[in-house]
Amino acid sequence: MNQVGEPQAQRYKLTIAYDGAAFHGWQRQTQPDGNDLRTVQQVIEQALMRLCGQPIHLVGASRTDAGVHAKGQVAHFDAVCRVPSENLAHALRSRVPKDVDIIDAAIAPGSFHAIRDARRKQYRYTIHNSRHRPLWLRHRVMHFWEPLDAALMNDAGARLVGTHDFEGFAAAGHGRNNTVRTIFDCHAERNGDAVTIVVEGDGFLWNMVRIIGGTLVEVGRGHLPPEVIDKVLASCNRADAGPTLPAEGLCLEWIQYD
């Protein structure tokens, strides 16, 4: 039993945005020499330690790769924190580097778990489809100059919707026993020079969105028919799918909880 007045640790939920260009991804990576690579988890944990005066372990919902961006990453942590929760986002924001933004910080139920309780995630992949390369958005889009047929890509994307074994769309070494996932929505659309691929699912395997993107690009340029999706879902063979698109065009848009 706690003594009267002794502060109790509370669980907090963070909603985080970041420009992934200068990060080695989300997850903390300690090098053999003991130094940490610059990761989003590491810079936020460091800020939390300065704020709360104790080492904090942050559990992020999605382990985004190096170069991948986020507008709505979610993470939880436990801490005894003297900062009132309504001031926490602001206090934390001013302690993280400028390529990270703390959208929201709130007290969560003690049972809340950023990974386990996530129900639906949206990723968005943006392709600058023009002979003219992008200047201002160059760190946030993939440049692809061959004309893409977004309608064909959309047709291919629709074939992913449902509950399937996505092993064929996962990078080798994904380390998951269960490769069955549910895709709620996958569509592609063109807006001027921008072709966007939106994928919503209950979870994603390693590189899954980037391999789906690479397969849709092969369809869009006419190198593969939309039916290639059915083939990969049946064969579960990575070699039947398209290449992995570069990280910089990808953004984790949001994560939905119950």
Add this chain to the structure above:
Amino acid sequence: MNQVGEPQAQRYKLTIAYDGAAFHGWQRQTQPDGNDLRTVQQVIEQALMRLCGQPIHLVGASRTDAGVHAKGQVAHFDAVCRVPSENLAHALRSRVPKDVDIIDAAIAPGSFHAIRDARRKQYRYTIHNSRHRPLWLRHRVMHFWEPLDAALMNDAGARLVGTHDFEGFAAAGHGRNNTVRTIFDCHAERNGDAVTIVVEGDGFLWNMVRIIGGTLVEVGRGHLPPEVIDKVLASCNRADAGPTLPAEGLCLEWIQYD
């Protein structure tokens, strides 16, 4: 007289965009050790030399400072260039770093001069006016969290229009004998969190747009009245004006020629 078939040098006009964040400004700067700092002029001259096989001297219309961006910088050069002019922009674009874009390259009359013939230039200064700092646009806007009254700033800006001695709005060491310039338009407007200051003139002194911006910000936050503009125009005293705004919010939008 030229021998028959000997190629003659031609004058070319370039229209150039760049993200100024990673440049030490437009103008070539050779260090005492003989090395060049990374400047826009230097990377384009280097690309031109590879393309034309001869050293090229580029004359830029505006010597933008370190960190300042451009959507429509103009420059001229003379060269014997085997690349047909309709392919020149593309050939050059693929030889410059990704933070530079060659919008257009064309043969110009031999008398064309990027500096001397410029009639009107537009600069735009963008302020992210919110307590919440900017994430995606952080290299392209100034963050100012105190509320700004854009209408007051607009009132102040209008007082700059006309032909005046702008000595009071120039950084010390501007090195110009004639500090009289004509401002055709200066206005400020708000669009959500963005406050934009647009200035059009026949030419600008060193840091002039950033000092105009800093004076308008002092007006917008209520520290100076709009009439401060009249005072600085009358006194020609830099100390009467506001501070110099940081470079990253500034962009050279376009330059007009006859």
